Amino acid sequence: MARVKPEATHALERLMQALLVEIAPAVQPAYRQASVSIQAMLLLAIREEFDRAAARRVEENRALRALFADAAPAVTEAALGGRLAAAAASEDASLRVPELEAGNRALRALLIELHAHVESLAGPEARRIEAAIWRELSASTERRKLSLAPF
Amino acid sequence: MRPAVTDLESRLAAYLTARLPGARALEVSGLERIHGGASRETSRFVLRYEQDGRRIERRLILRRDPPGSLIETDRRVEFAAYRAFHGSAVPVPEALWLEEDPAPLDFPFFVMQELSGFESTVPKLLAPPYLEHRAKIGERKWTILGEIAKADPARLGLVGLMPPVALDQCWQRELAHWESVLDEDELEPQPITRAVIRWLRRHPPPPAQKLVVVHADYRTGNFLFDEAGEIRAILDWEMAHLGDPLEDLAWGLGAVWQWSRDGLAGSLLPKAEAIRIWEQASGLRADPSALLWWELFSCVKGQGIWVSGGREFQHGANQDPVLCMSSWMMGNSQDRAALALLGWLA
Numbered sequence: 001m002a003r004v005k006p007e008a009t010h011a012l013e014r015l016m017q018a019l020l021v022e023i024a025p026a027v028q029p030a031y032r033q034a035s036v037s038i039q040a041m042l043l044l045a046i047r048e049e050f051d052r053a054a055a056r057r058v059e060e061n062r063a064l065r066a067l068f069a070d071a072a073p074a075v076t077e078a079a080l081g082g083r084l085a086a087a088a089a090s091e092d093a094s095l096r097v098p099e100l101e102a103g104n105r106a107l108r109a110l111l112i113e114l115h116a117h118v119e120s121l122a123g124p125e126a127r128r129i130e131a132a133i134w135r136e137l138s139a140s141t142e143r144r145k146l147s148l149a150p151f
Numbered sequence: 152m153r154p155a156v157t158d159l160e161s162r163l164a165a166y167l168t169a170r171l172p173g174a175r176a177l178e179v180s181g182l183e184r185i186h187g188g189a190s191r192e193t194s195r196f197v198l199r200y201e202q203d204g205r206r207i208e209r210r211l212i213l214r215r216d217p218p219g220s221l222i223e224t225d226r227r228v229e230f231a232a233y234r235a236f237h238g239s240a241v242p243v244p245e246a247l248w249l250e251e252d253p254a255p256l257d258f259p260f261f262v263m264q265e266l267s268g269f270e271s272t273v274p275k276l277l278a279p280p281y282l283e284h285r286a287k288i289g290e291r292k293w294t295i296l297g298e299i300a301k302a303d304p305a306r307l308g309l310v311g312l313m314p315p316v317a318l319d320q321c322w323q324r325e326l327a328h329w330e331s332v333l334d335e336d337e338l339e340p341q342p343i344t345r346a347v348i349r350w351l352r353r354h355p356p357p358p359a360q361k362l363v364v365v366h367a368d369y370r371t372g373n374f375l376f377d378e379a380g381e382i383r384a385i386l387d388w389e390m391a392h393l394g395d396p397l398e399d400l401a402w403g404l405g406a407v408w409q410w411s412r413d414g415l416a417g418s419l420l421p422k423a424e425a426i427r428i429w430e431q432a433s434g435l436r437a438d439p440s441a442l443l444w445w446e447l448f449s450c451v452k453g454q455g456i457w458v459s460g461g462r463e464f465q466h467g468a469n470q471d472p473v474l475c476m477s478s479w480m481m482g483n484s485q486d487r488a489a490l491a492l493l494g495w496l497a
Contacts, residue, residue, distance in 0.1 A: 029183045029184065031184040032184075035473075038476055039472045042472050105339050111342050119349060134493075135495070137490065138490050140342075141483055148480060149480045149481075150408065150412065
């Protein structure tokens with residue numbers, strides 16, 4: 001067995017198990033017990049997020065910038081086209097999650113504008129870009145999927 | 152800081168003493184918080200008193216407005232819905248007292264009958280002895296929903312308390328409401344939900360077949376069932392309103408309620424079977440394109456609920472961890488459900 005120090009993900013798993021197996025059964029009343037179980041589920045979700053937090057944001061920000069670069073020439077609103085081109089040329093300044101997240105929110109807000117604009121355009125190029133947007137949106141839900149989720 | 156339970160028991164006893172003038176030696180005990188609904192703190196308690204020489208004991212439920220919740224609703228409407236359907240083909244507990252003055256218990260509340268000995272949770276449903284009765288529970292679930300759609304809101308005395316709406320305006324009112332919830336409460340951009348809203352506006356549904364009482368959270372988890380597969384009560388009427396009957400049908404069919412992960416609507420029945428049962432019970436038709444519209448609308452509404460709960464948690468109005476979990480997990484599931492309906496889920 002490899003000699004490694006306890007990782008954060010391992011610690012979170014152990015905390016979740018302790019809450020579910022050792023603590024929750026001893027808690028009363030039932031409402032508090034259920035609440036502890038939900039906190040254990042939250043720890044499992046945090047464990048999944050901890051592992052992928054930076055990776056999924058870096059991946060998504062890159063995908064969105066590539067999408068903007070591809071779509072910008074087809075955009076008929078000059079101001080929007082300019083902002084898409086600027087966003088496409090931007091980079092993540094840091095790998096810290098809060099900064100990646102701030103960048104991601106700005107890019108996703110711009111994606112909404114692009115999507116609405118492309119929907120208003122006719123022609124196969126608009127439909128191609130629209131399909132690319134939907135594919136990226138589908139991928140975005142895969143990146144965020146949690147193992148406990150029903151769907 | 153909310154009052155301690157014992158203090159709440161004595162204040163509740165004082166309130167009920169005033170509401171039951173013939174009662175003597177009234178006492179409240181066993182007040183205990185339970186899970187129940189998304190918008191009210193729910194507790195069970197035992198009420199004992201003497202009246203006309205008899206000792207009376209009643210097991211009751213206290214539904215009290217919380218400081219923050221998944222959804223903001225009118226407790227008067229919820230109370231009226233329970234009263235309207237009590238004793239009908241739609242099983243509900245008896246609603247007893249409504250208090251909108253926050254003075255007695257710090258927040259508005261109402262009291263209703265507790266139906267004990269039954270289950271409501273999905274984990275219970277998906278384990279013996281209930282698991283083998285899923286089909287029967289599903290048959291009852293969508294039959295009762297058909298009964299709700301059959302009921303005349305005017306005869307129930309709910310028109311007025313629930314604002315009426317023209318048949319061709321049902322969809323616009325609901326969509327505008329939930330879009331405004333998103334505008335107000337979202338903590339991050341929602342590109343999928345925003346795209347769905349645009350789609351819904353481009354593809355309006357036909358007018359409602361009739362104006363009905365919409366329960367508005369008719370899903371597995373919001374009813375009590377027994378070991379024989381019978382549904383004993385429909386709960387959580389906090390979002391009830393007048394509207395299109397397809398709104399309720401679509402909401403309960405949502406993929407986000409497929410906790411059993413076997414593709415069964417509400418973890419109970421195949422979707423087509425649920426629709427067939429509802430059509431037979433309601434006497435209405437679920438036009439596929441109209442139903443699709445309401446299923447997609449359900450994704451917008453669901454996202455509105457998850458976003459609002461996340462905001463309450465983030466801003467400290469309500470620290471219930473279920474709000475955080477719902478915001479993370481259900482929000483993404485809701486997006487995936489919308490993508491699946493539109494044919495874009497990879």
